[in-house]
Amino acid sequence: MGFTVHVPGTYSLLVDFGRSHSRSLGVPIGGAADRASLALGNAMIGNPPDALALELTLAGPTLEATADHGCVVYGAGFRLWVHDALQPVGKTFMVRAGDFLTISTSSRGLRGYLCVAGGFQSKEVLGSRSAFETIQPGQVLECPESRIQPRFAGALLDPAGDPHTLRTLPGTHLASFPADQFFGEDYVVRANSNRMGLRLEGKPLPRPEGEQLSAPVAPGTVQITHDGQPIVLGVDAQTIGGYARIAHVITADLDKLGQLAPGEHVRFQQIEMQNALVLNRQRQAWLHDWVVRLHR
Numbered sequence: 298m299g300f301t302v303h304v305p306g307t308y309s310l311l312v313d314f315g316r317s318h319s320r321s322l323g324v325p326i327g328g329a330a331d332r333a334s335l336a337l338g339n340a341m342i343g344n345p346p347d348a349l350a351l352e353l354t355l356a357g358p359t360l361e362a363t364a365d366h367g368c369v370v371y372g373a374g375f376r377l378w379v380h381d382a383l384q385p386v387g388k389t390f391m392v393r394a395g396d397f398l399t400i401s402t403s404s405r406g407l408r409g410y411l412c413v414a415g416g417f418q419s420k421e422v423l424g425s426r427s428a429f430e431t432i433q434p435g436q437v438l439e440c441p442e443s444r445i446q447p448r449f450a451g452a453l454l455d456p457a458g459d460p461h462t463l464r465t466l467p468g469t470h471l472a473s474f475p476a477d478q479f480f481g482e483d484y485v486v487r488a489n490s491n492r493m494g495l496r497l498e499g500k501p502l503p504r505p506e507g508e509q510l511s512a513p514v515a516p517g518t519v520q521i522t523h524d525g526q527p528i529v530l531g532v533d534a535q536t537i538g539g540y541a542r543i544a545h546v547i548t549a550d551l552d553k554l555g556q557l558a559p560g561e562h563v564r565f566q567q568i569e570m571q572n573a574l575v576l577n578r579q580r581q582a583w584l585h586d587w588v589v590r591l592h593r
């Protein structure tokens with residue numbers, strides 16, 4: 298039981314919350330690029346927040362159901378159809394055996410999550426079922442047969458605020474760069490961005506003298522490459538990096554990285570640690586409240 302992949306989409310990947318306890322082995326965290334959207338989608342169909350789902354990027358797949366399944370797509374504004382019937386994002390729906398589910402492009406945001414009642418099934422590796430490779434034509438995505446009632450939750454007002462402003466704490470090498478230029482620049486997301494890093498383009502920052510020693514990095518670390526442009530590390534980022542570290546995106550804004558599409562503009566804003574802690578608590582409380590409301 299599950300779905301047969303006919304068209305895999307741009308970059309469709311099975312994800313949960315990733316491998317947060319394996320970084321000492323040099324393994325990236327991985328998992329969902331927008332954890333809040335995954336948790337909310339799962340809550341709508343009665344799953345745990347970290348149940349395995351299919352992450353959609355830019356353009357989704359075409360899948361054929363092999364049994365009856367209750368589903369929802371949550372996150373970016375994808376267009377989706379069951380046969381010729383348009384289904385809104387954020388509303389649960391049923392597919393029957395033989396139905397084709399087609400997920401097209403997104404009009405808002407970059408990533409969404411196809412969640413099925415009972416979750417997709419795959420082998421656990423290092424404490425996570427997140428896949429290391431995208432889905433392929435002919436692959437069967439296994440999940441249990443299920444039924445759900447119609448439910449709807451539109452785009453919820455995220456307390457993280459402006460999706461194009463990334464709030465940061467100072468990085469180790471901030472003093473080596475003109476901070477007013479970095480925080481005053483309007484950067485554009487480049488097309489070669491991916492889950493490893495959000496590559497940005499703006500007025501190049503002057504390169505500091507000397508080479509930097511490689512040091513630990515994490516999702517949210519903002520590095521400045523040798524051409525003076527920033528890279529904001531994502532969920533698939535390496536564990537060690539050698540570029541200068543100018544800033545670090547606060548935890549409350551990390552999900553924004555997963556939704557910024559090529560061509561969009563982004564700015565950085567420096568805040569204090571105490572403010573960052575408050576913002577994280579506020580967003581976690583908001584997410585917990587909605588997961589409880591939706592998980593009925």
